[in-house]
Amino acid sequence: MKKFAVFFAILFAGFQSRSQNDLDAIRYSRLGVNGTSRYAAMGGAFGALGADLSCSAYNPGGLGLYRKGDVSFGGGLRFTRNDGTVYGKTTNIADANFVFNNFGLSIAWPVKNDEESRHVVAFTNMQHQNFNEQTRLSAYTNNSSIAKDMLNIAEEKKNVGALNSNYEYMGYYVYVLDTANNQFFSFVDTKRTVLQKRDIVTSGRMNELNFSYAYAYKDKYYIGASLGVPRITYTSTTTHSESDDKDSMKVTITSPSGAPITYSTTYIDELPVIYTDKLGFNSLTYQEYFSTTGSGFNLKLGGVARINEYLRVGLYYHTPTILNLSDKYYNKMSASFDKDPNAVEEITDPENGGYYDYKIITPSRIGINTAFILGKQVAIGLDYELVNYRQASLSSKNLSDFAGVNTVIKNKYSSASNVRVGAEFNLKPLMIRAGYNMQGSPFGDVFTGSFVRNTISVGIGFRTKSNIYYDFAWMKTYSNEDYYMFNTIPQKSEIKYRNSQLAATIGIKF
Numbered sequence: 001m002k003k004f005a006v007f008f009a010i011l012f013a014g015f016q017s018r019s020q021n022d023l024d025a026i027r028y029s030r031l032g033v034n035g036t037s038r039y040a041a042m043g044g045a046f047g048a049l050g051a052d053l054s055c056s057a058y059n060p061g062g063l064g065l066y067r068k069g070d071v072s073f074g075g076g077l078r079f080t081r082n083d084g085t086v087y088g089k090t091t092n093i094a095d096a097n098f099v100f101n102n103f104g105l106s107i108a109w110p111v112k113n114d115e116e117s118r119h120v121v122a123f124t125n126m127q128h129q130n131f132n133e134q135t136r137l138s139a140y141t142n143n144s145s146i147a148k149d150m151l152n153i154a155e156e157k158k159n160v161g162a163l164n165s166n167y168e169y170m171g172y173y174v175y176v177l178d179t180a181n182n183q184f185f186s187f188v189d190t191k192r193t194v195l196q197k198r199d200i201v202t203s204g205r206m207n208e209l210n211f212s213y214a215y216a217y218k219d220k221y222y223i224g225a226s227l228g229v230p231r232i233t234y235t236s237t238t239t240h241s242e243s244d245d246k247d248s249m250k251v252t253i254t255s256p257s258g259a260p261i262t263y264s265t266t267y268i269d270e271l272p273v274i275y276t277d278k279l280g281f282n283s284l285t286y287q288e289y290f291s292t293t294g295s296g297f298n299l300k301l302g303g304v305a306r307i308n309e310y311l312r313v314g315l316y317y318h319t320p321t322i323l324n325l326s327d328k329y330y331n332k333m334s335a336s337f338d339k340d341p342n343a344v345e346e347i348t349d350p351e352n353g354g355y356y357d358y359k360i361i362t363p364s365r366i367g368i369n370t371a372f373i374l375g376k377q378v379a380i381g382l383d384y385e386l387v388n389y390r391q392a393s394l395s396s397k398n399l400s401d402f403a404g405v406n407t408v409i410k411n412k413y414s415s416a417s418n419v420r421v422g423a424e425f426n427l428k429p430l431m432i433r434a435g436y437n438m439q440g441s442p443f444g445d446v447f448t449g450s451f452v453r454n455t456i457s458v459g460i461g462f463r464t465k466s467n468i469y470y471d472f473a474w475m476k477t478y479s480n481e482d483y484y485m486f487n488t489i490p491q492k493s494e495i496k497y498r499n500s501q502l503a504a505t506i507g508i509k510f
Contacts, residue, residue: 020327020356020358020394020402020405021405021408022392022405022408022409022412022413024292024360024394025360025361025362025392025393025394025405025409026389026392026413026442027234028129028206028230028232028321028323028360028362029362029363029387029389029392029442030129030439030442030453031128031129031439032127032128032129032130032477033437033455033457033475033477034099034101034102034126034127034128034129034130035052035053035054035057035074035101035102035126036052036053036054036072036074036101036102036104036471036505036507037074037076037101037459037461037471037472037473037503037504037505038052038054038424038431038433038459038461038471038473038505039052039054040101040435040457040459040473040475040501040503041422041433041434041435041457041458041459041460041461041471041472041473041474041475042381042422042423042424042433042434042435042457042459043420043421043422043434043435043436043437043455043456043457044058044383044420044422044435044437045369045380045381045382045383045420045421045422045435046058046059046062046381046383046422047059047062047302047304047314047316047367047368047369047371047381047383047420048062048304048312048313048314048369048370048371048381048383049062049065049312049371049379049381049422050062050063050064050065050066050222050304050312050314050371051063051065051066051067053070053072053102053104053105053106053122053124054102054104054124054126055224055302056104056122056124056126056210056212056226056300057124057126057128057208057210057226057228057300058300058302058316058367059224059300059302059303059304059314059315059316059367059369060210060212060213060214060224060225060226060300060301060302060316061214061222061223061224061302061303061304061314061315061316062214062222062224062302062304062314063106063120063122063212063214063222063224064118064120064214064215064216064222064223064224064304065216065222065304066106066108066118066120066214067108067118068108068509068510069105069106069107069108069509069510070104070105070106070507070508070509070510071104071105071106071507071508071510072102072103072104072469072505072506072507072508073102073103073505073506073507074100074101074102074103074471074503074504074505074506075098075099075100075101075503075504076098076099076101076473076501076502076503076504077096077097077098077099077501077502078096078097078098078099078130078132078499078500078501079094079095079096079499079500079501080094080095080096080132080133080134080497080498080499081093081094081095081498081499082133082134082135082136082495082496082497082498083495083496083498084135084136084137084138084198084483084493084494084495084496085137085493085494085495085496086137086138086139086141086196086198086485086491086493087139087140087141087144087491088139089138089139089140091136091137091138091139092136093134093135093136095132095133095134097130097132099127099130099205099501099503100127100205100207101126101127101503101505102124102125102126102127102505103124103125104122104123104124104125104126105122105123105124106120106121106122106123106212107120107121107122108120114218116216116218116219117215117216117217117218117219118215118216118219119213119214119215120212120213120214120215120216120224121212121213121214122210122211122212122213122214123209123210123211123212124209124210124212125207125208125209125210126207126208126210127205127206127207127208128206128207128208128230129205129206130205131202131203131204131205131206131234131235132202132203132204133200133201133202133203133497133499134199134200134201134202135199135200135201135495135497136197136198136199136200137196137197137198137200137483137485137493137495138195138196138197138198139195139196140193140194140195140196141193141194141196142190142191142192142193142194143190143191144190144196144485144486144489144491145188145190145194145196145242146171146176146240146242146284146286146485146486147171147176147177147186147187147188147190147242147284148186148188148190148486148488148489149485149486149487149488149489150167150168150171150172150176150177150186151171151177151184151185151186151190152488152489153167153168153487153488154168154171154172154177154184155183155184160172160179165349166288166331166349167331169349170286170331170332170333170347170349171286171333171335173333173345173347174284174333174334174335174345174346174347175187175335175337175345176188176284176333176335187279187281187337188242188249188281188284189248189249189281192244192248192249193246193248194242194243194244194245195242195243195244195245196240196241196242197240197241197242198238198239198240198241198485199237199238199239200236200237200238201236201237201238201239202234202235202236202237203234203235204232204233204234204235204291204292205232205233206230206231206232206234207230207231208228208229208230208231209228209229209230209231210226210227210228210229210300211226211227211229212224212225212226212227213225219306220305220306221303221304221305221306222303222304222305222306223302223303224301224302224303225299225300225301225302226299226300227297227298227299228297228298228299228300228318228321229295229296229297230295230296230297230298230321230323231294231295232292232293232294232295232296232323232325233291233292233293234291234292234293235289235290235291235292236288236289236290236291237287237288237289238287238288238289239285239286239287240285240286240287240485241283241284241285241286242283242284243282243283243284244280244281244282244283247338249280249281249338250280250338279337279338279339280337280338280339281335281337281338282335282336282337282338282341283335283336283341284333284334284335284336285332285333285334285335286331286332286333287331287332287333288329288331289329289330289331289332290327290328290329290330291327291328291329292325292326292327293325293326294323294324294325294326295323295324296321296322296323296324297321297322298318298319298320298321298322299318299319300316300317300318300319301316301317301318302314302315302316302317303315303316304369309373310372310373310374311370311371311372311373312369312370312371312373313368313369313370313371314367314368314369314370314371315366315367315368315369316365316366316367316369317364317365317366317367318364318365318366319364320361320362320363320364320391321361321362322359322361323359323360323361323362324357324359325357325358325359325360326355326356326357327354327355327356327357327358328353328354328355329353329354329355329356330348330349330350330353330354331348331349332346332347332348332349333346333347334346334347356396357396357397358394358395358396358401358402359394359395359396360392360393360394361391361392361393361394361395362391362392363387363388363389363390363391363392364387364388364391365385365386365387366385366386367383367384367385367386367418368383368384369381369382369383369384370382370383376426377425377426378423378424378425378426379423379424379426380422380423380424381420381421381422381423382420382421383418383419383420383421384417384418384419384420385417385418385419385420386415386416386417386418387415387416387418387440388414388415388416389409389413389414389415389416389442390409390410390413390414390415392409392413393406393409394406412443413442413443414442414443414444415444416439416440416441416442416444416446417438417440417446418437418438418439418440419436419437419438419446420435420436420437420438421435421436421437422434422435422436422457423435429462429463429464430460430461430462431460431461431462431471432459432460433457433458433459433460433461433473434457434458434459435455435456435457435458436454436455436456436457437453437454437455437457438452438453438454438455439452439453439454439455440452450480450481450482451479451480451481451482452479452480453477453478453479454477454478454479455475455476455477455478456475456476457473457474457475457476458473458474459471459472459473459474460472463509466508467508467509467510468506468507468508469506469507469508469509470504470505470506471504471505471506471507472502472503472504472505473501473502473503473504474500474501474502474503475500475501475503476498476499476500477497477498477499477500478496478497478498479496479497480494480495480496480497481494481495481497482494483495
């Protein structure tokens with residue numbers, strides 16, 4: 001029984017910690033559609049169009065098309081509405097927040113004795129991802145309690161000392177699990193209906209500083225490079241709760257020697273009297289929390305060629321990004337029973353929180369770009385990018401820590417295609433823009449399917465006679481993801497992510 005096994009479990013608990021996994025690597029490998037409002041309104045299709053500060057983070061060769069200096073600042077309002085569907089029931093949560101999109105400065109000057117050639121230097125700070133999201137999955141369910149998942153894992157491990165200190169051992173500690181006759185059982189009748197709710201709350205951002213240089217040769221060929229310094233803050237809190245709100249597990253104690261069981265369990269009837277206060281499950285809560293901070297570096301190389309006055313082509317390459325990250329984390333679990341719902345059993349692991357330093361290397365990127373210029377009235381951009389997510393990896397001082405995770409990444413993921421299309425119509429002094437951005441799934445799907453992100457966008461802009469310009473954009477992003485609550489219960493849920501953003505940029509050409 002429990003009291004005799006606690007000491008042995010504690011011996012092993014210190015060796016358990018939150019596991020960084022493949023999802024961490026993929027999270028920081030996928031970029032959004034943020035930048036200047038002009039860039040966003042045109043779906044990010046600026047690889048060959050150039051002359052926009054956002055080029056520093058994509059194809060730095062496009063900076064070479066600048067003839068003047070440029071400084072701009074942009075931000076906006078981001079609205080999210082996520083739908084979580086589990087056991088056929090959909091729950092949605094809406095949220096809104098202010099986002100910083102970009103700040104940048106570029107300076108251009110001609111090469112001495114060659115007015116058709118130029119130097120351009122630029123500094124930009126751009127937001128690639130905003131992690132502010134809230135999602136809820138909630139429904140009545142039977143036969144898929146977290147207690148069942150913990151019990152399945154415990155039965156496979158067979159003894160208390162082998163239990164994971166931040167998951168199934170926590171269930172054991174709060175009496176969701178126990179042992180009798182050398183077998184694990186659950187005080188929760190996993191076949192009864194419970195109200196199950198899971199809240200997933202994330203916050204943070206991934207911004208990147210870029211220090212860029214570009215060279216324009218004879219106003220026909222443009223090459224550039226950017227040193228990127230991404231900075232990450234990310235916080236995730238997942239709270240899973242279950243309650244017997246219909247009191248289907250009520251138990252009536254009839255004698256000091258035992259308790260007649262009114263619902264089925266896998267344990268024997270002759271339980272000691274000390275456990276009668278643990279019968280009649282009331283509620284439980286399990287929470288996983290972690291926050292990540294860090295920074296890294298990468299190098300971006302790119303070029304653009306002006307084929308003629310109507311056509312430009314571009315090519316860029318991004319090296320893998322090396323991120324040095326630190327995690328703070330803890331898991332917490334509590335449970336209560338009918339005899340005294342206010343007598344809550346609770347455990348936190350690690351008790352004072354844990355810390356872990358590690359590296360993530362995100363995949364390299366290669367892109368080809370095309371731009372069509374129709375006089376001074378119409379500009380059309382088309383970009384294609386290839387990312388091989390199998391290249392992502394994790395590492396730490398202990399080389400064996402992530403051997404299994406890196407194997408999973410290589411076997412689980414594949415190459416993905418990203419497509420950006422945009423158009424701008426010059427109706428002086430007004431500019432009208434529209435765009436489409438498709439980020440392929442890390443599993444290979446494009447345009448449709450789980451984990452594919454589709455963004456549509458529109459925008460307007462105008463420039464004053466004093467070279468001050470104002471750009472506005474509206475973007476809508478759609479994506480669906482499959483979600484599994486538990487390791488041993490193959491019950492698939494679905495999350496539909498929907499976010500929109502109103503963005504504005506103000507700048508001046510000089």
